[in-house]
Amino acid sequence: MLEFSHHPALVVASLAVALMAGFSGLAITRGASALPLARRKAVVAISAVALGGGIWSMHFVAMLGLQLPILFYYDGLVTLVSALIAILMVGLALLILHFRDRTPASLTLAGAIVGAGIVAMHYVGMSGMELCRPVYSVGGVVVALIAALALSIAAIWVAYGERTRGHILLGTLFFGVSVVAVHFIAMAGTGFVGLGGGSGAGPILSNEVLAMGVTLSSFAICGAFLLSGVTFFPVRVAAAPQEMPVTVAAEIEEPDPVPDVPGGRVSVPYEKEGRTQFLDAGAIAAVRAEGHYTLLYSGPDKLFCPWSISEAARRLEPAGLIRTHRSFLVNPAFVTEFRRTKDTGLCFFEAVASLPKVPVSRSRLSDVRQVLGV
Known part of the structure; x- marks a missing residue:
């Protein structure tokens, strides 16, 4: 087996990407169940890309920090498939959460689907390595799966049990930790052996090419994180002299009075x-x-x-x-x-x-x- 290690800075960067993706995806869907059908579908699709893309980006940021004594690269087709798996499975979980009644069973099912998506994305992405083959231990796979399911179910229960800001922030923490934990738990149970040649089905992606793709995806996640954060917390606009303070429209809590129906009913x-x-x-x-x-x-x-x-x-x-x-x-x-x-x-x-x-x-x-x- 080959000796390997991880670059500490990229480990920290991978956690940051996972947390930003988790916050963006969970914050975007706040209030989505009350939206008209077409807008709700669009919001769920955007959130699926943010969360699923965040899972993929976190994995490959960490993989860019993987240090092996031999040269290796990735099969482009398998790498793309791994990203699509994460996005589609997260999207399925969001459809359950926003188009069905939220019950303990539906929250648990959605969390399990997200956890399974994290594990599937990791191992499919790892299978795309060329010139170097990962070797897994049964214990490592089992522990990674259990951690993914437990932490993802907890994240969904926390973030969707009640849709308050505090619950979404705590759900973000659970999501980010679950993605990172699954990756490094799985890596702890993985070994690597060198191969003589590649046999990929898609184009070759070197670490340099992959780094450019991951940088772009991480940039998009950072942008979504900033846009989500702007409207997540109430923001009050400073009043002009001799004017009453006003609240940003997106955060209005006190609506204008509405009429009562005849007979004094509300x-x-x-x-x-x-x-x-x-x-x-x-x-x-x-x-x-x-x-x-x-x-x-x-x-x-x-x-x-x-x-x-x-x-x-x-x-x-x-x-x-x-x-x-x-x-x-x-x-x-x-x-x-x-x-x-x-x-x-x-x-x-x-x-x-x-x-x-x-x-x-x-x-x-x-x-x-x-x-x-x-």
């Missing part, structure tokens, strides 16, 4: 097909936070509302909606079943096809039970 705005329409609060079964905005559950429909969850809670309290969780409001009139689960609970809605259940947090359990009379 009228709730929602956007559909490019138009703002209004819905009687009494027809809303539940409200769920989605980034800076909310989703309204009414019958079979999920409607996009420009209010934040805090604004919705304040405005809808007179209509009888109660806070069951920091991300949910519930109309008790639509609750058909309540279940106690240790220190928390669940509300069920048989007549609301778009909303099977809503969690009740420990801190709000007593109030919810009192309102429901249980």
Whole structure:
């Protein structure tokens, strides 16, 4: 077996690339489930390229730091296939997350797909080496797979369990660590032997050519990271003299007042097909936070509302909606079943096809039970 080592600076660079890609992909999709179908597809596609491309870029930044005593290069076709695998598998996970209801099963499945994509990308990418053949140990492959699945599932649960800024940042950390950990765990269980000649199916990629491609992809990831970071945190614009402070449009939390419907009932705005329409609060079964905005559950429909969850809670309290969780409001009139689960609970809605259940947090359990009379 050949002796090998890694350049420390490129190891650090690979972690930075993974973290920037993770943040960009997870931040871009914040609030995507509330977007119109066409825009949601576009956002998911961009996020898949950012996350999948980040997995690929991290791997090959680290591989550029691989130091072997012999010359080696890469098969261009296999290298391209490895990038496509990562993008497609991450894209599949995002489709589950943004086009299906988020349940424990769907979050776990999406995380497992991302983990499998990281492992598949790594070993397919390694198989493209020419003049040098990687030799794997069974233990190394098994440990890498377990680490990828565990860390990726944790990243998805954290980032998508609640779509707050803090959860997205923590999910980014889990994603970046999972990509880097899988790479170096797998490398720890890999040896290298020299070969006499190459037999690649595609064009030859030397380390110099590969470095140019990885540099371009890393540059794109850095750009996406900066653009995502600009709108991720609330930014207030300094007020001119004798003027009231204003908030950047992308971060507005306090919408303008909206009219009430006749009879004193609360009228709730929602956007559909490019138009703002209004819905009687009494027809809303539940409200769920989605980034800076909310989703309204009414019958079979999920409607996009420009209010934040805090604004919705304040405005809808007179209509009888109660806070069951920091991300949910519930109309008790639509609750058909309540279940106690240790220190928390669940509300069920048989007549609301778009909303099977809503969690009740420990801190709000007593109030919810009192309102429901249980």
